[in-house]
Amino acid sequence: MTEEKLLEVKNLKQHFKTGRRQVVKAVDGISFDIYKGETFGLVGESGCGKSTTGRTIIRLYDATDGQVIFNGKDVHGKKSRGQLKEFNQKMQMIFQDPYASLNPRMTVMDIIAEGLDVHGLTKTPQERKARVEELLERVGLNKEHANRYPHEFSGGQRQRIGIARALAVNPEFIIADEPISALDVSIQAQVVNLLKDLQKEHGLTYLFIAHDLSMVKYISDRIGVMYFGKMVELADSEELYKNPIHPYTKSLLSAIPLPDPDYERNRKRIVYDPSQHDISEAPEFREVRPNHWVLCTTKEFETYKTEFQNK
Known part of the structure; x- marks a missing residue:
């Protein structure tokens, strides 16, 4: 792990209006950095704001206040279509629910190749097919699976498809939003080990969001603990568990x-x-x-x- 910052979150706020006068402060002024090549774990109970943090970083939500700096550039600043496209390629997300995050009407081939098509990363149909098959095999599935639909797979297999989709565009940074919480316990370790292997191979940086502290310790270099929209503690993984x-x-x-x-x-x-x-x-x-x-x-x-x- 280098000490080069890939992501800087500065006083990030994400407030939602729930009524005329009511505001939910889902994320309320948190700051942290993520260094190139590390896994930063973000933990806390359901409703503490950790998933909202991840979604705000990747621009699924516009930030209420604060800054997200990725590779020296402001994520939430005004961007041209070309800049947005470049940003979307560098930063990808793996979602919590492998059942809801895959389009049931699309084949696995088209789900994984969507990013390739958007960013023009393959030139011919043969190249596209070869890239998807390569990705499927890398995440532990068969290339024959490419023509099937999501409902034909188990939860763990669907999450592997989601990982392959995120990897397709060669990102630098992946936000994994509770990627194992919907999976059977016996499958969870397999998926986490796959993420660790891919990180080594591709030099990836992760924000790993979870509420299961034991799994977070296993995968993370540093851990931030959130409570009601605030970051209450941040330390190296071992240090946080020991002290x-x-x-x-x-x-x-x-x-x-x-x-x-x-x-x-x-x-x-x-x-x-x-x-x-x-x-x-x-x-x-x-x-x-x-x-x-x-x-x-x-x-x-x-x-x-x-x-x-x-x-």
Whole structure:
């Protein structure tokens, strides 16, 4: 992993109006960077804003405020059709639901080749067919599958088709939005291992969004934890698991089951209570340890630092 920034998210906000006066702050001022070649895990419970973050980065939603800088260029700035096309080729998405994200009326060949056609990446029908077959085999499917329709495949196979579709245009950056949560547990590890192999082969950079912390640890270099639209903690994967600081992160980690009956019998769930924080001061994102950031007040910051010194 190089220390070259591929993506910079600066004070990103995504607010939705739900009524005349009601606004849902799905993403409320988060900032983080993703470096070339790394996997950045984004975790949190359902409704915390992590999928909205991914969709805003890739322009499926227009940002309410803040900036997304990709390869030094502002994603949400005004763009010509040519610039949009270039951006869409460099950044791709794998969606959560492999049942809903594939057009049931299209063959697998046409689903995967859609990006090739849009970007003019193949010159002849033979070249197009060969590229799709190559992609199918790379994601663990047979080239004979190209003429079938999505309903003829299992969930895991459909997600592989979604991965092949994302890969077709040779992207630099892939947002994987809960790509394994709709899959059977036995298939999840296969799909994650495939993503890891593809990353090595193609030098890909991932934003991996999930609520399953154990799988996120396995694939991610660094992890950001979201709670109600805010980033509450960000650290290297190992560091976050060994030394969680924010009470919400501790709560999430305490919920991970382990294949140890004795441990499970005595496992204590930590329940997060947001009211434990001092609300007289707005919390800020602060570096408690090198490269370990936590959303906290000045008083909490001093407490966390003292706790670490006493460890």
